[in-house]
Amino acid sequence: MKKIGLLITVAFLGFTSLKAQDVLPDLTLFDMNGNKVNIADYAKDGKIQVFSFWATWCVPCKEELNNIAEIYEEWKTDYDVEIIAVSVDDAKTKANVKSYAEGQGWTYTVLLDTNKDLQRLLSGQSVPFTVISDKSGNIVDKHTGYIEGDEYVLEDKIAKLAKQ
Numbered sequence: 832m833k834k835i836g837l838l839i840t841v842a843f844l845g846f847t848s849l850k851a852q853d854v855l856p857d858l859t860l861f862d863m864n865g866n867k868v869n870i871a872d873y874a875k876d877g878k879i880q881v882f883s884f885w886a887t888w889c890v891p892c893k894e895e896l897n898n899i900a901e902i903y904e905e906w907k908t909d910y911d912v913e914i915i916a917v918s919v920d921d922a923k924t925k926a927n928v929k930s931y932a933e934g935q936g937w938t939y940t941v942l943l944d945t946n947k948d949l950q951r952l953l954s955g956q957s958v959p960f961t962v963i964s965d966k967s968g969n970i971v972d973k974h975t976g977y978i979e980g981d982e983y984v985l986e987d988k989i990a991k992l993a994k995q
Contacts (some may be wrong), residue, residue: 853970854871854964855871855964856871857871858948860917860949876913877911878966881989882963882964883916883917883961884917887931893931895959896935900935902986903938903939910989910990916937916940917950919947921945956975957975
């Protein structure tokens with residue numbers, strides 16, 4: 832009986848340590864140019880952050896980021912928001928990320944999460960996956976999937992945060 836109790840305790844402790852992040856984690860990724868970027872540093876710039884997880888093989892991901900690109904300059908001006916496009920392309924397809932992002936003319940910061948470490952820490956199961964953090968780096972919203980028009984739902988959430 833003691834062994835079962837110990838097993839339950841160990842299992843519970845394991846599950847609690849796997850809980851989703853409430854704040855931007857202290858994790859280093861690389862940008863498209865090979866520069867190290869610590870995710871926790873985004874909490875220090877006083878901006879609303881939108882982390883959009885995508886992949887070059889994901890059609891709805893690219894559609895979402897391309898639709899946001901059309902209104903991103905307005906968002907930066909109106910809400911002081913920053914979009915970070917986090918590619919989860921693996922070692923085989925990550926070479927396509929830079930050429931795709933540059934070819935689309937994205938002005939986003941593009942990070943590479945080839946091992947899906949950040950996606951996993953933020954409890955993302957699939958792409959597209961979007962995470963919003965407030966001006967202090969607190970995670971305030973997560974969303975999986977994309978359908979046409981979701982960028983306006985995202986904008987509403989960002990607008991509410993900007994007023995706080």
